[in-house]
Amino acid sequence: xxxxxxxxxxxxxxxxxxxxxxxxxxxxxxxxxxxxxxxxxxxxxxxxxxxxxxxxxxxxxxxxxxxxxxxxxxxxxxxxxxxxxxxxxxxxxxxxxxxxxxxxxxxxxxxxxxxxxxxxxxxxxxxxxxxxxxxxxxxxxxxxxxxxxxxxxxxxxxxxxxxxxxxxxxxxxxxxxxxxxxxxxxxxxxxxxxxxxxxxxxxxxxxxxxxxxxxxxxxxxxxxxxxxxxxxxxxxxxxxxxxxxxxxxxxxxxxxxxxxxxxxxxxxxxxxx
Numbered sequence: 001x002x003x004x005x006x007x008x009x010x011x012x013x014x015x016x017x018x019x020x021x022x023x024x025x026x027x028x029x030x031x032x033x034x035x036x037x038x039x040x041x042x043x044x045x046x047x048x049x050x051x052x053x054x055x056x057x058x059x060x061x062x063x064x065x066x067x068x069x070x071x072x073x074x075x076x077x078x079x080x081x082x083x084x085x086x087x088x089x090x091x092x093x094x095x096x097x098x099x100x101x102x103x104x105x106x107x108x109x110x111x112x113x114x115x116x117x118x119x120x121x122x123x124x125x126x127x128x129x130x131x132x133x134x135x136x137x138x139x140x141x142x143x144x145x146x147x148x149x150x151x152x153x154x155x156x157x158x159x160x161x162x163x164x165x166x167x168x169x170x171x172x173x174x175x176x177x178x179x180x181x182x183x184x185x186x187x188x189x190x191x192x193x194x195x196x197x198x199x200x201x202x203x204x205x206x207x208x209x210x211x212x213x214x215x216x217x218x219x220x221x222x223x224x225x226x227x228x229x230x231x232x233x234x235x236x237x238x239x240x241x242x243x244x245x246x247x248x249x250x251x252x253x254x255x256x257x258x259x260x261x262x263x264x265x266x267x268x269x270x271x272x273x
Contacts, residue, residue, distance in 0.1 A: 009068060009099045017061070021070055021096045027127040027149055029074070029120060032058055032088045034131050041138065062090065069095035075114055089120065118192060125188045126170045129227065132261055133173055142266050145181070146174040153185075157211050167208045172222070173264050180266040183222035184253075191229045195240050198226075199247075206247050225263060226254045 013021075020039050024030050030038075036058040040048055048054035065071045072093040092100070097110050115123075130147060137144040153172035159165045171186035185205065189198065202224070208214065209221045228234045234254050242249045253263055 025092050029089055029091050029123045030127055034127055037131050069093045071096055122190055143176045145176050148172045157208050157213055167204055175266050177266040182266045184225045184264050185222050187226045189226055189228045191233050203246055224252045227260045
């Protein structure tokens with residue numbers, strides 16, 4: 001099939017379609033379930049009363065966008081081929097990429113390739129945390145003032161020997177209620193990196209904090225929230241951070257996924273499952 005051009009997509013996308021494409025571009029990869037949670041929430045007062053109804057509606061829209069070349073599915077699914085469509089993984093398609101870039105006057109072209117398994121696993125875990133935060137905001141439990149995945153949330157800063165360094169968080173989040181704002185750099189650790197590699201990244205955070213750049217702009221330095229797979233990994237990383245004389249342990253929050261949302265929120269919000 002001949003690729004759909006940006007001009008062909010003009011007039012064929014709803015406002016929700018465009019927002020969906022923007023989220024797929026922003027997070028790089030999203031599952032059908034994550035897109036359902038973001039754009040087709042199940043609600044007694046909405047068009048989709050049940051999750052199964054919302055999933056069917058999501059699948060119909062994604063199928064239409066796939067036919068237009070706006071999005072494309074990865075060859076792999078989470079957990080293998082036997083699982084359902086809710087775990088299909090989507091990335092921006094060539095036509096969708098051209099459309100969004102034309103809207104903002106960006107002439108750059110992207111290459112689309114099948115990403116590796118480690119990258120997919122990590123990106124979807126980051127997206128899942130972001131989706132959980134956005135769900136809480138949609139439910140009115142707090143406001144999301146900023147939510148930036150990489151590379152939008154990266155910070156460039158000068159090193160000690162006239163070198164340029166870049167801090168590369170997975171996610172930057174600012175939430176607020178009427179009394180409190182919570183600023184967080186988020187790192188999603190899947191347990192695949194050796195602890196020395198994790199500590200090296202902690203030291204980059206420490207160096208960035210020591211510059212005072214973020215504090216001058218925001219009046220504070222965000223908490224560095226490491227989300228690790230389980231309590232054993234959390235215990236080992238906390239001990240390593242505490243033992244490292246280059247680090248200020250209070251800068252780092254090391255949490256399991258079950259604990260993370262309560263710390264990213266301005267107060268202890270219930271977790272949507």
